[in-house]
Amino acid sequence: MITIRQLHKSYHTEALPLHVLKGIDLQIDKGEYVSITGASGSGKSTLLNIIGILDTYDSGDYYLNGSLIKGLSETEAAHYRNEMIGFVFQSFNLINFKNALENVALPLYYKKVSRKKRNIIAMEHLDKMGLKDWAHHLPNEMSGGQKQRVAIARAMISNPKIILADEPTGALDSTTTKEVMEVLTNLNKEGITTIIVTHEKSVSEATNRIIHLKDGMIEYETRKDNGIHVTTQNLNYQSL
Numbered sequence: 001m002i003t004i005r006q007l008h009k010s011y012h013t014e015a016l017p018l019h020v021l022k023g024i025d026l027q028i029d030k031g032e033y034v035s036i037t038g039a040s041g042s043g044k045s046t047l048l049n050i051i052g053i054l055d056t057y058d059s060g061d062y063y064l065n066g067s068l069i070k071g072l073s074e075t076e077a078a079h080y081r082n083e084m085i086g087f088v089f090q091s092f093n094l095i096n097f098k099n100a101l102e103n104v105a106l107p108l109y110y111k112k113v114s115r116k117k118r119n120i121i122a123m124e125h126l127d128k129m130g131l132k133d134w135a136h137h138l139p140n141e142m143s144g145g146q147k148q149r150v151a152i153a154r155a156m157i158s159n160p161k162i163i164l165a166d167e168p169t170g171a172l173d174s175t176t177t178k179e180v181m182e183v184l185t186n187l188n189k190e191g192i193t194t195i196i197v198t199h200e201k202s203v204s205e206a207t208n209r210i211i212h213l214k215d216g217m218i219e220y221e222t223r224k225d226n227g228i229h230v231t232t233q234n235l236n237y238q239s240l
């Protein structure tokens with residue numbers, strides 16, 4: 001589903017160019033449950049943003065479902081994003097003056113689905129998140145965990161094949177973290193390829209595969225095999 005080869009990315013700031021991803025090789029198959037970990041600044045969000053076609057890369061290749069994601073126009077990139085990917089962010093990114101139902105329904109508004117139909121579908125997704133009774137509440141009337149579940153419902157309304165979540169529990173306490181992770185785990189069990197950037201051990205350990213970045217390279221990865229974690233060092237990793 002996702003094939004990345006020798007991916008490099010630099011940011012060109014006023015100071016020296018910042019080489020953030022330094023030759024990432026990564027294969028993620030359909031239905032995998034993956035977390036990306038590493039210290040602050042190791043390139044986790046940059047990698048996730050490239051996978052989500054929110055950002056471009058300098059060299060290497062990225063194939064999504066067999067299509068080379070390189071040099072796309074904004075319209076082409078938006079097409080892939082809309083067809084394939086649902087995004088979940090730490091800060092929820094909900095619209096504060098719209099209620100939960102309207103927030104969830106928003107992607108269908110852009111797809112020109114009628115108000116009646118999009119409200120019915122949005123309600124189904126809210127119901128799945130256990131939030132039917134909160135449909136007409138504004139985000140600021142909801143807890144962090146509820147807001148994140150609204151955001152996940154919104155991400156799911158376009159039937160994405162992949163969920164990309166950047167620190168989805170970063171703003172939550174441990175009880176609500178558990179609640180949100182249960183939701184993401186269940187979506188993965190339904191077959192959604194799920195990739196989570198996280199600092200939190202409890203979150204990465206809930207996934208089946210941990211990709212650990214260091215200084216823009218994959219240092220090692222850990223796979224859960226029958227409940228046992230097996231760690232493989234990346235032999236190409238070169239410490240600086």
Ligand SMILES: Nc1ncnc2c1ncn2[C@@H]1O[C@H](COP(=O)(O)OP(=O)(O)OP(=O)(O)O)[C@@H](O)[C@H]1O
Nearest residue numbers: 011013018020038039040041042043044045046047
């Ligand atoms: N748009 C940008 N322009 C310039 N530099 C950037 C930009 N985005 C990220 N960076 C820099 O690139 C490096 C990697 O950032 P990135 O956000 O990918 O790391 P991260 O591992 O996700 O960190 P964190 O855990 O703190 O979110 C950091 O040094 C960051 O300051």
